[in-house]
Amino acid sequence: MVRAPCCEKTGLKKGPWTPEEDELLVSYIQKHGHANWRALPKLSGLLRCGKSCRLRWINYLRPDIKRGNFTPEEEDAIIELHQKLGNRWSAIAAQLPGRTDNEIKNVWHTHLKKRLNGPAPSPKRRSSSARRKSQAATLPQPSWSEISSSVTEASTAVMARENSSSEVMSWNTDNFSSESFSIIDESFWTEPYPTSGRPWNSAAAVDGSEQMQFAFADIPVNDAGMDFWCDLFLRAGGDMLELSSDF
DNA sequence: AATAGGAACAACCGCGATTGG
DNA sequence: ACCAATCGCGGTTGTTCCTAT
Numbered sequence: 001m002v003r004a005p006c007c008e009k010t011g012l013k014k015g016p017w018t019p020e021e022d023e024l025l026v027s028y029i030q031k032h033g034h035a036n037w038r039a040l041p042k043l044s045g046l047l048r049c050g051k052s053c054r055l056r057w058i059n060y061l062r063p064d065i066k067r068g069n070f071t072p073e074e075e076d077a078i079i080e081l082h083q084k085l086g087n088r089w090s091a092i093a094a095q096l097p098g099r100t101d102n103e104i105k106n107v108w109h110t111h112l113k114k115r116l117n118g119p120a121p122s123p124k125r126r127s128s129s130a131r132r133k134s135q136a137a138t139l140p141q142p143s144w145s146e147i148s149s150s151v152t153e154a155s156t157a158v159m160a161r162e163n164s165s166s167e168v169m170s171w172n173t174d175n176f177s178s179e180s181f182s183i184i185d186e187s188f189w190t191e192p193y194p195t196s197g198r199p200w201n202s203a204a205a206v207d208g209s210e211q212m213q214f215a216f217a218d219i220p221v222n223d224a225g226m227d228f229w230c231d232l233f234l235r236a237g238g239d240m241l242e243l244s245s246d247f
Numbered sequence: 248a249a250t251a252g253g254a255a256c257a258a259c260c261g262c263g264a265t266t267g268g
Numbered sequence: 269a270c271c272a273a274t275c276g277c278g279g280t281t282g283t284t285c286c287t288a289t
Contacts, residue, residue, distance in 0.1 A: 016257070016283080038274060054275080055258065090277060101277075102257080110255055 013047045017056055021046060025053055026061055059102045066098030070107055078104055079112055 013021075028044035034057065037050035046053060059065075070078070074096055081092045089101035089108075096104065 014259075036274085050274085051260090051276095052258075058276095059257075087278065105278075106256055 011047065012049050022061055025057060029057060059100045064098055065100060075112060078108060079116065082108065
């Protein structure tokens with residue numbers, strides 16, 4: 001089968017995003033969600049391919065992204081998880097709230113790998129091309145039984161560290177009003193979420209389809225990704241069928 | 248002060264997986 | 269069951285910043 005290109009390349013912008021583009025993307029997703037990445041650029045007026053929009057949102061604009069340096073605890077967790085999971089960056093990122101797979105991947109290649117392997121053998125700095133060639137080294141692939149046990153272990157450790165203060169998570173509020181992202185109270189995680197107060201509602205998208213829309217201003221956590229919400233719901237003992245019938 | 252090269256980070260690309268008609 | 273469209277992941281590359289010489 002011949003794969004269709006991800007998007008029509010002609011006329012589409014590439015390279016670094018401008019603040020104006022960021023604003024367009026954020027405001028569109030706030031209003032309509034991101035049910036269809038391919039259609040999103042057209043509907044939002046962005047001259048980008050859907051893939052680029054998705055990446056920008058996930059790696060940079062998502063409000064739950066934790067900015068700043070990685071803590072020693074996070075770095076230890078990455079090393080621990082990498083030993084078990086290998087280069088499964090998204091799986092590692094899933095265990096580190098607020099961190100993206102891309103960010104973790106970069107940190108691994110720039111900091112942590114060196115920490116494990118020791119400093120470069122030669123005192124002379126290596127060229128970029130030499131570094132890139134060395135990155136092609138193969139990595140051990142663990143079994144799934146190893147993965148499942150270690151993930152639970154590592155995530156529990158990270159969660160425990162995250163919960164050591166009264167703040168469960170902090171949010172990057174650079175792009176949003178301060179009222180939008182108050183710190184989550186401990187009770188949010190321990191009490192069942194009331195059906196009447198669910199943080200989402202249905203909204204008609206520009207294309208006429210019905211989409212789920214989060215009420216950004218009224219909830220402590222907005223669209224951090226369906227995986228997060230589903231995981232949270234399941235952890236709380238919820239039933240996915242019950243959840244889906246509610247939409 | 249100039250500059251070469253490394254570090255860090257953002258973004259792109261290709262491909263496998265998943266989904267829906 | 270099949271196929272096309274789309275998503276999501278991991279690898280790679282490009283760009284900017286920083287630092288040593």
